[in-house]
Amino acid sequence: MPIERLLGAMMLVLVATGCVPVLRGTGDLGIVVERATGRVQVVETTGRSVLGTVEGLGDLSHAAAVFSRDGRHAFIFGRDGGLTKVDLLTGTIAARVVQAGNSIGGAISDDGSLVAVSNYEPGGIKVFDTATLRQVADIPAVGADGRPSKVVGLGEASGKTFIFTLYDAGEIWIADLETPDRPHIRKITGIGRLPYDGLVTGDGHFYIAGLFGEDGLALVDLWSPEKTARRILDRYGRGEQKLPVYKMPHLRNLSTAGRLLFLPAVGQHVVLAADTGTWTEAGRVAVLGQPVFAVARPGGRQVWVNFAHPDNDAVQVIDVPTMTVIDTLRPGKAILHMEFTPRGEQVWISARDSDEVVIYDAETRKPVQRLPADKPSGIFMSTRAARMGL
Amino acid sequence: MSTRAVGVVIACLAALPSVATAGTGEPDPARRQALLHLLRQDCGSCHGMTLKGGLGLPLLPDTLAGKDEAALADVIRNGVPGTPMPPWAFSISPDEALWLARILKEGLHAD
Numbered sequence: 001m002p003i004e005r006l007l008g009a010m011m012l013v014l015v016a017t018g019c020v021p022v023l024r025g026t027g028d029l030g031i032v033v034e035r036a037t038g039r040v041q042v043v044e045t046t047g048r049s050v051l052g053t054v055e056g057l058g059d060l061s062h063a064a065a066v067f068s069r070d071g072r073h074a075f076i077f078g079r080d081g082g083l084t085k086v087d088l089l090t091g092t093i094a095a096r097v098v099q100a101g102n103s104i105g106g107a108i109s110d111d112g113s114l115v116a117v118s119n120y121e122p123g124g125i126k127v128f129d130t131a132t133l134r135q136v137a138d139i140p141a142v143g144a145d146g147r148p149s150k151v152v153g154l155g156e157a158s159g160k161t162f163i164f165t166l167y168d169a170g171e172i173w174i175a176d177l178e179t180p181d182r183p184h185i186r187k188i189t190g191i192g193r194l195p196y197d198g199l200v201t202g203d204g205h206f207y208i209a210g211l212f213g214e215d216g217l218a219l220v221d222l223w224s225p226e227k228t229a230r231r232i233l234d235r236y237g238r239g240e241q242k243l244p245v246y247k248m249p250h251l252r253n254l255s256t257a258g259r260l261l262f263l264p265a266v267g268q269h270v271v272l273a274a275d276t277g278t279w280t281e282a283g284r285v286a287v288l289g290q291p292v293f294a295v296a297r298p299g300g301r302q303v304w305v306n307f308a309h310p311d312n313d314a315v316q317v318i319d320v321p322t323m324t325v326i327d328t329l330r331p332g333k334a335i336l337h338m339e340f341t342p343r344g345e346q347v348w349i350s351a352r353d354s355d356e357v358v359i360y361d362a363e364t365r366k367p368v369q370r371l372p373a374d375k376p377s378g379i380f381m382s383t384r385a386a387r388m389g390l
Numbered sequence: 391m392s393t394r395a396v397g398v399v400i401a402c403l404a405a406l407p408s409v410a411t412a413g414t415g416e417p418d419p420a421r422r423q424a425l426l427h428l429l430r431q432d433c434g435s436c437h438g439m440t441l442k443g444g445l446g447l448p449l450l451p452d453t454l455a456g457k458d459e460a461a462l463a464d465v466i467r468n469g470v471p472g473t474p475m476p477p478w479a480f481s482i483s484p485d486e487a488l489w490l491a492r493i494l495k496e497g498l499h500a501d
Contacts, residue, residue: 061439244476247435309432
């Protein structure tokens with residue numbers, strides 16, 4: 001087909017779907033999950049606008065997303081087990097499957113060929129071909145005790161390898177899917193009680209699982225041949241009574257600030273800084289509530305923190321060089337998520353009960369724009385496509 | 391969250407102690423709205439927005455069948471130590487916890 005005709009056809013598609021009918025790249029695109037309505041907004045961060053919405057994604061409470069390596073498609077994991085591939089350029093659903101009763105998150109292989117979904121019920125992971133969403137593997141998570149387990153903290157290691165944590169069983173599994181019909185699984189048992197989430201560090205070197213039932217975290221060195229788990233930041237609570245946790249912290253979105261990885265403590269109103277060379281505590285910052293996300297601004301100069309109920313109207317900004325809270329912001333009601341633009345000059349914040357996404361200038365820490373959104377939760381920028389651990 | 395609504399309820403309870411302790415205490419409509427919002431959104435962060443379960447157990451009529459309302463209300467107010475289920479006594483009164491337990495057993499979407 002001559003190029004003009006091809007472009008003409010694409011324009012028609014774009015016009016028909018209500019998206020802006022111009023050729024564009026994907027580097028400044030993102031999605032905002034509207035959790036109550038099963039819908040996502042496609043947004044762009046250059047003009048800070050909503051390009052369109054995509055409906056029909058099912059139950060999106062607690063939805064997460066990963067991106068195809070070209071940043072064009074978002075794979076969105078819904079609570080009802082729905083896995084939806086959304087085309088950001090046309091604003092349409094490219095493929096969708098409902099794969100399990102109750103899912104929680106997912107990951108995409110480095111080569112972009114496989115997308116994995118972790119499930120609570122029935123516990124395990126399922127793996128799909130990213131082109132078609134055809135299922136290629138099903139790995140039930142049954143712990144060493146013989147009981148099924150919820151899966152949390154799914155991430156990807158290099159190669160077609162996925163790594164995840166069994167909440168009930170207290171295990172970390174590393175599944176190599178080079179041959180998807182015969183996955184090779186390495187199981188690390190006895191990592192500690194009630195691991196609630198996990199992450200792969202931005203350099204792909206380590207996997208860390210947060211432990212609800214212990215005063216510490218489990219660390220796996222993904223470069224080492226033996227791949228065992230060891231306890232880090234042991235007794236960070238210093239024996240103090242744990243405070244109740246009204247929302248579990250999330251680890252997936254962490255990023256390092258220089259040598260430091262900032263982690264929400266569990267049951268303490270503290271953000272911990274771990275030295276990623278020695279994995280010892282390098283500092284701690286007292287904050288106003290139970291931290292949920294502690295997100296480092298790209299470049300690592302600041303860490304922005306949001307909180308569990310009843311402090312979920314606040315965002316605090318930690319200045320990394322001085323390890324102090326330099327600002328307490330009140331962007332709106334029920335702050336669920338924060339996402340920086342790729343270079344970190346803006347941060348997009350979802351205020352669920354204000355029905356708004358509030359965009360802050362990260363430098364001045366002043367709101368520069370508010371975009372209406374229906375019960376917004378997760379915000380995911382397409383440049384996650386190019387980052388390890390996301 | 392409407393801390394003002396909580397304040398109003400507390401003020402009413404203080405003014406009418408006999409009503410508050412009578413155990414008939416259906417929360418008033420505004421407070422019911424606030425509790426339902428809390429249930430879907432904040433309890434929902436662990437139990438799922440549709441209460442089908444998440445890290446926490448499902449809170450659906452069939453999974454709660456056979457469980458005692460008072461015992462469930464006690465879990466809501468005092469949590470389950472050693473698990474992520476936190477105590478909500480700081481913002482949910484005994485009557486409100488019983489009301490929540492009852493509507494959970496009846497089913498949130500039944501109406």
